[in-house]
Structures are given as C-alpha cells and as structure tokens.
Amino acid sequence: MTGTDALLVALGAAVGAPARMLVGHWVRDRFGTTAAAGTLAVNVLGSLALGALVGAGVGAGWVALLGIGFCGAFTTFSSLALEVWEAMADGRRVEATAVVASSLVLGIGAAALGWSMVRP
Numbered sequence: 001m002t003g004t005d006a007l008l009v010a011l012g013a014a015v016g017a018p019a020r021m022l023v024g025h026w027v028r029d030r031f032g033t034t035a036a037a038g039t040l041a042v043n044v045l046g047s048l049a050l051g052a053l054v055g056a057g058v059g060a061g062w063v064a065l066l067g068i069g070f071c072g073a074f075t076t077f078s079s080l081a082l083e084v085w086e087a088m089a090d091g092r093r094v095e096a097t098a099v100v101a102s103s104l105v106l107g108i109g110a111a112a113l114g115w116s117m118v119r120p
Contacts, residue, residue, distance in 0.1 A: 008064040011069060012065040013073035023045065024042055039076060043108070045074070046074045051115040055118040058097040084096045
C-alpha cells in the first residue's frame with residue numbers, strides 16, 4: 001500500500017462514515033424501526049456496493065477509495081455487535097438471533113447480487 005492509497009482510503013472513509021449515520025437515521029425515522037434495522041440497512045447496502053465493485057474488477061485505487069474507504073466506513077460490525085449484545089443482555093434472544101442471521105444471509109446475498117450484476 002502506498003501513501004496515495006492511504007489518502008484514498010481516508011477520503012472514502014470521510015464520506016462513508018457520515019453516509020452511514022444519515023442512512024441509518026433515515027431508515028429508523030422513515031420506517032419507525034430500531035437502531036438494528038438501520039445497521040442492517042447500511043451493512044446490506046455496503047455489501048451490495050462492495051460486491052459490485054469487486055465484480056467490476058476495478059483497479060487498486062478504486063478499491064482503496066470505495067472498497068476499503070467508503071464501504072469500510074459505511075458498514076459497521078461494531079454497531080451490529082453492540083446491538084446484538086444489548087438484545088441478549090435484555091433477554092431478547094430471538095431478536096438477537098434474527099439480527100445475526102439476517103445480517104449474514106442478507107449481507108452475503110447482497111454481495112453476491114452486486115457481484116453478479118456487473119459480471120458478464
């Protein structure tokens with residue numbers, strides 16, 4: 001990785017992190033859902049975008065900017081982990097299990113869909 005790549009990652013992250021906050025809040029406000037739904041939405045959208053990016057076979061600079069930078073900051077494992085932990089601590093085990101399962105299934109499915117959309 002070069003210094004230029006690091007700058008591209010930083011630039012992508014500077015856009016991805018606020019986008020995550022805005023999309024997560026929009027989902028919660030628009031649909032009257034929990035924080036976990038906002039986290040699920042950004043993680044699935046980020047998986048779709050990353051799948052499409054990788055499927056398109058873009059160059060290293062684009063991967064640094066959009067893949068590592070934007071998608072890395074847009075998606076969030078830490079919020080997912082905290083929301084699952086809180087649900088478990090509150091005795092909402094079914095909700096916690098559903099959040100983990102839906103995150104895995106929808107995230108992997110979205111990445112595969114994104115990849116397949118740009119492949120011949």
